[in-house]
Amino acid sequence: DGGITQSPKYLFRKEGQNVTLSCEQNLNHDAMYWYRQDPGQGLRLIYYSQIVNDFQKGDIAEGYSVSREKKESFPLTVTSAQKNPTAFYLCASSIRYTEAFFGQGTRLTVV
Amino acid sequence: AQSVAQPEDQVNVAEGNPLTVKCTYSVSGNPYLFWYVQYPNRGLQFLLKYITGDNLVKGSYGFEAEFNKSQTSFHLKKPSALVSDSALYFCAVRVPRGDDKIIFGKGTRLHILP
Numbered sequence: 200d201g202g203i204t205q206s207p208k209y210l211f212r213k214e215g216q217n218v219t220l221s222c223e224q225n226l227n228h229d230a231m232y233w234y235r236q237d238p239g240q241g242l243r244l245i246y247y248s249q250i251v252n253d254f255q256k257g258d259i260a261e262g263y264s265v266s267r268e269k270k271e272s273f274p275l276t277v278t279s280a281q282k283n284p285t286a287f288y289l290c291a292s293s294i295r296y297t298e299a300f301f302g303q304g305t306r307l308t309v310v
Numbered sequence: 311a312q313s314v315a316q317p318e319d320q321v322n323v324a325e326g327n328p329l330t331v332k333c334t335y336s337v338s339g340n341p342y343l344f345w346y347v348q349y350p351n352r353g354l355q356f357l358l359k360y361i362t363g364d365n366l367v368k369g370s371y372g373f374e375a376e377f378n379k380s381q382t383s384f385h386l387k388k389p390s391a392l393v394s395d396s397a398l399y400f401c402a403v404r405v406p407r408g409d410d411k412i413i414f415g416k417g418t419r420l421h422i423l424p
Binding site: 232234239240241247257287291293295296299303304306 | 316319342344346351352353354355356359361400402404406409410411412413414415416417
């Protein structure tokens with residue numbers, strides 16, 4: 200089945216630790232996106248990529264990094280510089296100018 | 311800058327009654343508009359979209375939405391609500407040029423009362 204897969208579903212981070220969230224798609228979509236969801240704040244764009252080896256900062260990129268070495272993969276690293284990383288993270292992909300398809304999300308908690 | 315507003319944090323509707331979830335947008339240029347639904351601890355599911363053409367678009371699960379260019383609105387509607395429609399609904403906008411970001415509203419929680 201075609202789709203977009205995020206892993207892990209739950210992730211726990213210690214203070215000062217970097218963690219990487221995985222996002223893989225087999226839909227042959229060029230564009231991929233990372234969003235952060237907090238209660239009452241909707242979805243805020245972290246990074247997006249329209250093509251391999253290229254990506255742009257969204258509205259809340261500080262403390263995060265990404266790479267896009269393959270069309271299928273767009274991992275997100277939450278660095279120690281992100282002071283409040285506890286949130287639900289959503290990855291999406293799309294063909295240009297049409298609807299996006301979402302993964303099931305990763306819930307990150309700082310312990 | 312592009313933006314999407316969902317003016318209601320929560321909407322309560324009795325089962326069987328019609329429902330409306332409001333969305334307004336602000337973009338330069340012609341927008342592409344979308345509605346998504348989210349169930350607890352899940353990703354977003356696509357419901358419907360307006361790209362061009364007929365202002366009334368129909369989507370999944372009996373939902374429809376009306377594009378109103380003069381009022382810059384794209385309200386989601388359903389003639390008869392079901393308890394299973396209770397969820398979080400997001401409106402989104404995308405402008406077909408430039409960086410092609412997808413911008414979401416803050417979401418509206420829909421409660422359908424039995």
